[in-house]
Amino acid sequence: MSKITKEQYEFALTRIEELLPMVDDNTPANDRHAIELTMMSDVVIGYEKEHFPIAKPTVAQLIQLSLEEKQMSQKQLATEIGVSTSRINDYVSGRAEPTLKIARLLCTTLGITPAAMLGC
Secondary structure, three states: OOOOOHHHHHHHHHHHHHHHHHOOOOOOOOOHHHHHHHHHHHHHHHHHHHHOOOOOOOHHHHHHHHHHHHOOOHHHHHHHHOOOHHHHHHHHHOOOOOOHHHHHHHHHHHOOOHHHHOOO
16 A cells, blocks of 8 residues: 555545444445445554554553452552562552562463463
């Protein structure tokens, strides 16, 4: 695909808004509106990947988000994996990175994938 211009991107966004009411889960994949919606979506995705890349979360952000999702305190996590609360705070603040052993425990306890923890 050639480089997508800002004008093409803006057109695609507008066209998606127009097409959305015409397409639902029951619309056949070969319907002209469904096909156009897919094409316009591809334009938007291509432009946004280039101009608005999403950075991978840091280890600190992963731990913080997982704690919030699980409604778990740093103290609870510390007790669960056998480290001090101040150590968990070091991880959450980004002052320290967990060892491989602790990272494994964090993944298991918080449900973080090892790939995400490793930044893959």
